[in-house]
Amino acid sequence: MQKLQALLFDFGFLGTLTAVILYLVYVFSRREGHSVLGHRILFGSALLHAASLAVGLWMESHRPGHVAYGFWSNWFESLSLFSLLIVVVFLGVQTRARLAILGAFVLPWALLLMGLALTQAFLASPRCPFASVEDFLKLADTTRRLPVLPSSVWAAVHVPLLFFSYAAFANAFGIGLAFLIQERQLKTHRSTDLGYRLPSLDEMDRMIARLISAAFPALTMGLGLGIVWAHSAWGDRWVSDPKVLWSIVVWAVYLAYLVLRYAFNWRGRRGAYLSLAGFAFVLVSYMGINYISKAHSYVVGEKQ
Amino acid sequence: MNRLRLVGLSHRTAPVEWRERLAVSDDRLPAFLDSLRFMVGAGEAVLLSTCNRVEVYAVTPPEGEAECLLRKSLLALHGDVSLDGSLYALEDEGAIRHLFRVAAGLDSLVVGEAEILGQVKRSYDQARQAASTGKLTNVLFQRAMYVGKSVRTETKISEGPTSVPSLAVSLAHRIFGELSECHALVVGAGAMAELAVRALKSQKVGRVVVANRTLEKAVAMAQQFGAHPTTFDALSRELVLADIVICSTGAKGTIFNRAAVAQALEERRGRPLFFIDIAVPRDVDPSVDELENVYLYNIDDLEGLVSESLGRRESEIARAGQLVDAKANEFAPWYDAWRRGTTAALRHHVRESFSVEGDPG
Incomplete structure (x- = not known):
């Protein structure tokens, strides 16, 4: 089964890689064919990637001594879920607005995270990265950390909710980059080919706002569930967890974005910078804090 | 062995006052194309008339006097032979290459402008309605439109605003x-x-x-x-x-x-x-x-x-020209076969996703 999970992930990765290359080529080739093909391959890869996660979940739920929160307790599965959700949110964005060119700004981040997942597997068992995914999953299975917290159904929702919001923030980040390029060119009266092909400022501004508005309730709920859950298990100890604290900072940054955007009309460049800053905080929370938060650290191979 | 000939003038050779004298209105076009058949012996003929050019593409007998007769018929439109010096004449591959360049917008006043493609199509449609097209002109003009489209998608020749x-x-x-x-x-x-x-x-x-x-x-x-x-x-x-x-x-x-x-x-x-x-x-x-x-x-x-933006277009002229040359060379064997009365295969694939960015107004 681990072999299947690894294989599905590997093919998903190769497909996503191909799709990202096609989206990047499209920026220069301007041929619709490239973006259409890229979109199809991306969709197919997302299905493989999702299947890989589903297999992992299925195995987890059939393990003796199964706990609902056992999954996503290692870097590989966490990165895998995060990157898949970025792709899924982008596919959603693309159905609403046929703006394939944004793929070049959003999808490389998903690919990067998938690459990091492979790197994690490689670090844990340094063979060829593709083959080592399987080894890693075996290893992770034997060392799977028992959750620090008692499990519950709500707890199982905590992680996917947060990752959905992170994925939407990642999309907003990519679109924010494109926005700033377009804005800069218009403001300085200099235009390149790219400027003439990027979506309008207005469209991108609204897309960023919509993504953040959709993600914020998920972030709030995910965070709230985590806190309620931790509070019921630890009492007040959750307050001292660095990840929880940092996540509250992330929450505050996006809350500030929404308030400034909708109540104080912070449209345009300042809003885009804020969405970029927000995602930087997300990355710190996601990548950095796990090393110092006991409750949120992931199993890595060396720890066996 | 009949051959393709082109006689015409454009903004490169004649000022607008001269060009407009040769303009043929839509209702007079069938009669003009008809007259070419009698006077020049042109089996097939298409007249491309825009505000920047008037060109006759005709399948004529091989003798040199056909060119002379074509010139005369064109000048007879206005009865003014003094324009003869600004007429240019091309034949065979030269005429084919010229048509491809025109369709690609390489011969236009504003390089790469999109309108000419529609005008080439319209001229061809009108000639077909007047029953003055035939095997060569049918294939040639379809080909020219395909070349015009692919040059525009494969180069940046018609990108960016021009006014x-x-x-x-x-x-x-x-x-x-x-x-x-x-x-x-x-x-x-x-x-x-x-x-x-x-x-x-x-x-x-x-x-x-x-x-x-x-x-x-x-x-x-x-x-x-x-x-x-x-x-x-x-x-x-x-x-x-x-x-x-x-x-x-x-x-x-x-x-x-x-x-x-x-x-x-x-x-x-x-x-x-x-x-x-x-x-x-x-x-x-x-x-x-x-x-x-x-x-x-x-x-x-x-x-x-x-x-x-115009400079960006200009910088693509050389590349677009090469592409046109390649397409013209690709067409040459078919043309030779046509002249010999045999047929040759013609590779034809038209990119479907294609859009022309036009200058409004």
């Missing part, structure tokens, strides 16, 4: 996207402003307001544009509502200073404001450009961008 009005429209699109919900405010009435408004109107821009010092003048202009008239007293209010402001007054001082624009921005709730200042001296204080969410372009900015 100030079309640039203004494309900048507006880059700021606002769809223009149907945008309001335009026109202050003063210059010729360029009128062109810009027409270009915006063709993009279905929402409400257009025309402002002038006196209401009478504003009303007169508004009628011309299909717009709402107003006076300068209402400018501060209109600035809050407008998205695109086109200024071209003859005023000595500025019409919009920084403080006025900053105040309007407060009330605009963060919506961007696009100023097109084509007045000399300028109507909008240059420091307005420093304000957030304001995009101010004066006439120098606009002309600079247009010439930059």
